[in-house]
Amino acid sequence: MIFDILTIFLSVALVGNYVFSQTLGICPFLGVSSSPSTALGMGLAVTFVMTLSNAATYLIFDLLLRDRFEYLQTVVFILVIASLVQLIEMMLKKLLPTLYRSLGIYLPLITTNCAVLAAANNAVSDESINGSFLFSTFYGFSAAIGFTIAIVIFSGVRARIDEEDVPKPFRGTPITLICAGIVAMIFNGLLSGIRF
Amino acid sequence: MESFLSILIPVLAVGGLSILFGLLLAVASKIFHVHTDERIHEIRTHLPGANCGGCGYPGCDALADALLTNDELLCRCSALNEDQRNKIAEILGSTPSHTESKLAFVRCGGCNGNAKNQKKKYLYSGLADCTSASLLGGGAGACYYGCTGLGSCLKKCPFGALSLKNGVAVVDRNKCTGCGSCIAACPKGLIVLLPKTSAYAVACASLDRGVVTKSACDAGCIGCRICEKCCPEGAIRVENGLAVIDQGKCTGCGLCQNKCPRSSIVPV
Numbered sequence: 001m002i003f004d005i006l007t008i009f010l011s012v013a014l015v016g017n018y019v020f021s022q023t024l025g026i027c028p029f030l031g032v033s034s035s036p037s038t039a040l041g042m043g044l045a046v047t048f049v050m051t052l053s054n055a056a057t058y059l060i061f062d063l064l065l066r067d068r069f070e071y072l073q074t075v076v077f078i079l080v081i082a083s084l085v086q087l088i089e090m091m092l093k094k095l096l097p098t099l100y101r102s103l104g105i106y107l108p109l110i111t112t113n114c115a116v117l118a119a120a121n122n123a124v125s126d127e128s129i130n131g132s133f134l135f136s137t138f139y140g141f142s143a144a145i146g147f148t149i150a151i152v153i154f155s156g157v158r159a160r161i162d163e164e165d166v167p168k169p170f171r172g173t174p175i176t177l178i179c180a181g182i183v184a185m186i187f188n189g190l191l192s193g194i195r196f
Numbered sequence: 197m198e199s200f201l202s203i204l205i206p207v208l209a210v211g212g213l214s215i216l217f218g219l220l221l222a223v224a225s226k227i228f229h230v231h232t233d234e235r236i237h238e239i240r241t242h243l244p245g246a247n248c249g250g251c252g253y254p255g256c257d258a259l260a261d262a263l264l265t266n267d268e269l270l271c272r273c274s275a276l277n278e279d280q281r282n283k284i285a286e287i288l289g290s291t292p293s294h295t296e297s298k299l300a301f302v303r304c305g306g307c308n309g310n311a312k313n314q315k316k317k318y319l320y321s322g323l324a325d326c327t328s329a330s331l332l333g334g335g336a337g338a339c340y341y342g343c344t345g346l347g348s349c350l351k352k353c354p355f356g357a358l359s360l361k362n363g364v365a366v367v368d369r370n371k372c373t374g375c376g377s378c379i380a381a382c383p384k385g386l387i388v389l390l391p392k393t394s395a396y397a398v399a400c401a402s403l404d405r406g407v408v409t410k411s412a413c414d415a416g417c418i419g420c421r422i423c424e425k426c427c428p429e430g431a432i433r434v435e436n437g438l439a440v441i442d443q444g445k446c447t448g449c450g451l452c453q454n455k456c457p458r459s460s461i462v463p464v
Contacts, residue, residue, distance in 0.1 A: 064213075069206050076213060083217040087224050094228035163323040 008129070008139055013146035015191050018115045020150055020184040025115030029151055030176060032106065034162075039155035043148025045106040047141065049088065050116050053081045054140025057120040058133055077120045085111045119143040154183055235287055236260050242283045244275040246354035250375030263288060274298055275355070275373035298374030298389040299367065300357070301464055304343040305399035306364030308415040308459055311345060314338055315412075330383040338412035341402040343386055349378040369464065390464060395448030398439045399462045405437060417460040423452040 018024045025046075032042040057077050065073060089107050092100040110116060122143075123129055123136040157179050166175050239260040247255035251272035253262055263269050267290040270281060274297060285291060307314050320336040322328055326348035329335045335344045345363035357371035358378060365387075379387045386401050398417055402409045406418030419437035431445035432452060439460065441452075453461045 060213075064209065069209065072206055072210060075210060079210070079214060079217060083221060086221055090221075090224050090228040093230050163325045163328070165324045 004135065005138060008135060009142045009145075012139060012142040013149065017146045017150055017187060018118065018143050019147055020187040022118070024118045025113050025147055026180075028106075028109055028113060029147075029154065030173075030180065032109070033151050033155040033158055035159065036152060036155045039151045040148070042106045042109075043144070043151050046110055046113065046115070046147050047144035049081075049085055049107070049110045050119050050140040050144035050147075051137060052088065052140075053084050053116055054120055054123050055133070055137040056080050056084050058123060058136040061124045062133070073121065073124070074117070077117055081116055081120065082111050115143065115147055150187075153187075154180065157183055233264055235264060238287050239263055239284050242276075242280045242287075243273065244280075244373070246275060246375075248275065248354040248375040248377045250274055250377060274375050297392040298376075299369055299392045299394065299464065300372050300374060300376070300378055300387050301390045301394075301397050302343060302349075302365045302367060303386045303388060303397075303399060303401040304341070304364055304384075305415045305460060305462060306343060306345075306362050307339075307413045309362045310414050311337075311342070311363040314414075326381070327383045335384075339402060339409070339416065340404070341384060341386075341400075342413065343382075343384065348383075349381040349387060352377045352381040391443050394441075394443045394464045395446060396441060396450065396453055396461050397464050398441060398460055400438065400460045403436050403438055409437075415459050418458060420457065422455050422457060423461060426451050426455045 012018070016022060019026065019029050028042055028046070033039045057080050060076060060080055061073065065076065085107060089100075092107075119140045123139040126139065129135045129139055158176065161175055161179060170178070236257075240256060243256040243260060245256050249255065251259050251269070253259040253272075259269065259273060263284070267285070267288045270276075270284060270288075270290075276284070315338045316336045317333060317338060318336055320329055320332065322332070324346050326335075326344045326346045329344045329346055334340045335342075337344060343364045345360060345365070347358075347360050347365060349365050350358045350360065354375070354377060355371050355373055357368045357373070358365050359368065360366070365382075369392075374389055374392065376389055379385075379389070381387075384401065390397060400409075400413075400415070400417040402413070402416045404412075404416075406420065409416040409418050417437075417439050419434050419439070421434050423432045423439050424434050428449065428451065429445045429447055431442045431447075433440055433442070441461075450463075453459075453463065
């Protein structure tokens, strides 16, 4: 049990990091990583949504789609995630206004985040999940933690780039993409020795 | 029939789910409805929207929210023009209070446009950031008090009113709203807020003795007191070797600018 949990966490959050080795969720990764505090806010919002969406999509998959029309998976998951984010937004606004104010601007961005859909899709097909609801939820949580680690690390890198005297043709997006590639290489290089 | 059903069932399933979620969201929006004052949105459209934080609130939305309960806060926003101020006061149903609009001013003349040719203490090639540069012996410039010309204040200005001209930060008075975001960005403390009506200001912050200032800069104030003596209103005083203009007394006659042997006094 503990070994399974550890395997899921390490393989999704670190070794198979959604940003660095699967290149998922690149839009918020580049868009909201300009300062560590906003990056952390975005990471927490993604963690929140991904955990809940994985729980919801797994239930829907198990009750409705499994062995019947699994080919509808992607369509239904998009529907579920979009409605879920809307619902969460409304609930937060009413029940936890403080949390809403700190996460509010990021929540609508997450509706169409491909990393959320990928986590839901992978969780129902991944062997290590083994058809367990709890593991699927934890899979979403781990993937989001991996995303948070990536975006926070990269916001630190970007803070340094902003201070540097970058050659004119590279300013802005070009240097950001180059650095994202280098960070991804470092991240994968450090962890390439680990095998499960 | 078989193939018809194989299409119909998934269509019904997805369609049914969509309708179910739609209804769920509709119910949720009724249950979790939060009453917001419509005036917030109206006020927000008249606020500048730069989220500079000059008012002490995290952004324009927060100020709009706070204005509803306390309309005196309107004077906190320095970026409003007269028209916008009146419109917001109208929405709030209060009389607009008049506040003196301010203008940022960089107290460094950049050696009369000659800053780039001045002698350097050393060659600086570090982070393009004023604070980092000034930590190394007060910056590379020969004048300890002068603008480092790396433009940290430029990044802080939400209105794009600051620019670098001949290696010194310069305020565009048409764009500056006097929010004061730039003040904290200058490690030398060169940026001050002046009343927008100010005519002249001393473009120097050097507290060095005259000889030292003279050797480092073409235009720095040496504290000669000529301006102090010539001002008919007694608005100028020399403190610690630096001329200071009392904007309350200054009438803008321009006599000091003509008399200054170092051209340290400039029109704002």
